[in-house]
Amino acid sequence: RIMRPDDANIAGNVHGGTILKMIEEAGAIISTRHCNSQAGEPCVAALARVERTDFLSPMCIGEVANVSAEITYTSRHSVEVQVNVMSENILTGAKKMTNKATLWYVPLSLKNVNKVLEVPPIQYARKEQEDEGKKRYEEQKLDRLETKQRNGDVILPVINPEPHTVGYSQSSLIHLVGPSDCTLLGFVHGGVTMKLMDEVAGIVAARHCKTNIVTASVDAINFHEKIKKGCVITVSGRMTFTSNKSMEIEVFVDADPFVDEPRERYRAVSAFFTYVSLSKEGKPLPVPQLLTETEDEKRRFEEGKGRYLQTKAKRQAQMQQAAQQ
Amino acid sequence: RIMRPDDANIAGNVHGGTILKMIEEAGAIISTRHCNSQAGEPCVAALARVERTDFLSPMCIGEVANVSAEITYTSRHSVEVQVNVMSENILTGAKKMTNKATLWYVPLSLKNVNKVLEVPPIQYARKEQEDEGKKRYEEQKLDRLETKQRNGDVILPVINPEPHTVGYSQSSLIHLVGPSDCTLLGFVHGGVTMKLMDEVAGIVAARHCKTNIVTASVDAINFHEKIKKGCVITVSGRMTFTSNKSMEIEVFVDADPFVDEPRERYRAVSAFFTYVSLSKEGKPLPVPQLLTETEDEKRRFEEGKGRYLQTKAKRQAQMQQAAQQ
């Protein structure tokens, strides 16, 4: 679809959240179709996890996004989908890769949303594809358990914070879940949640560096719990780490099922977003360093540095490998 | 309502699809109101057909659209509505006619969507109005049968197409039908479908000529089958014909009721859109000629030429008539 003014920030760069929402919609369609391809109980595929994804180049207003999706692995109860986004300037014909993402879905019964159904197996062209898929499946399963523990944390308000401290840029928004946010089952689309998360992370980043900012990457996101229509969700973000030219923001999504349900507020999703600041010519700008004050902030900064260095090392290894081939 | 940046392309011209959507909403309101004006089973008017319509002058961001609708004929089971769209520049006060359209609706029972109810007859000021209406009714009925046959065609992807060929500009999008796309009966509003069709046709036209393009006219559209909430619809478009200054694009809408229904994908709507390319001053530009390769493409080009010459002849006849009066 064509990118519109509302899909973009004031500098004309399309929000990462808009792209994440399109990716998730494509993933949900292909996996729902696959899971209903054999006779049996009708179901809807619900997003369980998105793997780490990099935004390779910013998309602009007026460009057309081409989204393609393919099922790359099936376990007994889950589907792995690979989604590619190409942006095309229809005036010049130029195309570039914007984003590649891997998503995991589970089929939930239309009749009973708490029942996970079985996934029809796919055929692999080569045996290795199945083995590699299985390895990815095991890895993400482990990681999902880990993040569940990190989730207890809460973002507390700070009164009269200094510029460039964590408290200064932290932000939160509330959103009442309406019908168009939801799937047929009455639960929020994963893509809607990711769009709101990107919105908050973007505001945190802009408050910190007061320039035009764009999403550079998103860490793996796990969807621990479904969010129902009529809930109020609170999406909050705080900066955890800055390198010379990037900012890492942690985002939490909490759901408040306050109408006609006795349940307490719960943590539904959490993730790390990385942003860069761009000059008017689209070049990355230096970012003011984050001032950490409390012990927790210092610890989170160090953890963020760890993730940053690890990603950097991985990317260098990949580039070396590519150079040797 | 005021036209917003989201309603328009990057040159500020309002999408034909936005106007079609407003027209259909007005038509649905007036015909639903009429069909419920007598005691009896409550019903909702569903769009069956839109007659060929010309976009007389482009509308711009910031202008106000005034939409007025009138019922001009009723048969036993259908209502003909005439809708006029005037655009008003509220800064200068200038008004101009943007579009006139004729739509046909049928009343479907709220309790049983497969039951078509009877339409209360309207009073005609003059007997001739009724006769002319009846003639229009018979004509559209014939035409509806004809297009039903053409519907089998499918748009297949082409790999590495040359510029200006049919394969080069053909495009498609998928859309998951959500609650706000639907009427009270849970079926997609005709206006929503037409907006998506215009979006695809616009992308095809822009890919072909790589300039600012606007909708010039839409051929009669027949809505053969309803599309239900939860369906995935695929909207695909391909260029069929180019004259010196216009492009004709054929658009298909296919519905995939993949959840909870055993039904196969089916063709729901098809139509021809005509686009023109505009210079920065708003003057029509020459269009690169369409390169036809296969026999089918050549045949469709000739058919398109037929429609083009027929429309041109009709318009000239009307202008002569107007000049003689």
Place this chain on the structure above:
Amino acid sequence: RIMRPDDANIAGNVHGGTILKMIEEAGAIISTRHCNSQAGEPCVAALARVERTDFLSPMCIGEVANVSAEITYTSRHSVEVQVNVMSENILTGAKKMTNKATLWYVPLSLKNVNKVLEVPPIQYARKEQEDEGKKRYEEQKLDRLETKQRNGDVILPVINPEPHTVGYSQSSLIHLVGPSDCTLLGFVHGGVTMKLMDEVAGIVAARHCKTNIVTASVDAINFHEKIKKGCVITVSGRMTFTSNKSMEIEVFVDADPFVDEPRERYRAVSAFFTYVSLSKEGKPLPVPQLLTETEDEKRRFEEGKGRYLQTKAKRQAQMQQAAQQ
């Protein structure tokens, strides 16, 4: 236009904010048209104030809103507009008055947004109409000055609040101002701001009483300062008063012009919203009493009680007057 699922809460009642947005759009169109009706500098009418308005009966999904607007007074630099909203059930044909509102606009030059232009005078049918209009004009001018002083207040976060305290239900959201939120001058439409205010007030009310709630009335709203495209706005609400069957919520809108402007955050708008809680049959339910803790909270509760009693007395006087006629 037809009310859609997205315009309503889960019980099917249309959000007061959706109605306020439609009212403001109608007011902006008619007053911009009027202010440009004489030769001179082109201008856009900006919302300066909305008088207190009552929601007389809830509107539902599927109903059609008919909005009509009329200019009722002009001073040298401002226009008073009266807007009426009727809701129509197109299935039964039943119509009822939903809302009457009075809005004040000022014409700002298209070339220089800081320049307020002169308003062409309207003709009054009777001399008394002009006198009454002048009286309303003087009253609102006074009131605008008063609220400007109240504006210093800030809503501070509360950690681990008890149910039914002020801190328990207070809420805030952030919103990045995009192109479709804005007028031709690049400033947020008053109606967009009011819709966000109603959204926050509704969440505060629902958090307090955990039932289906609807907007009953909105106190006069003054728009002290314009909000520019690209700003982040923070909309925060806290409960100030509860009667047996109603809740009063104070809402603040603060603007943060953080990108490419050196300006500090400023208070742009503030207002009081009154909500009632409805049973499944649409009857008003008793509301849990607000627990006030601090001196400020107790003072605000008493002020709210004053407004409540004043409104109640006014309404009784009007009903007696109506009964005597």
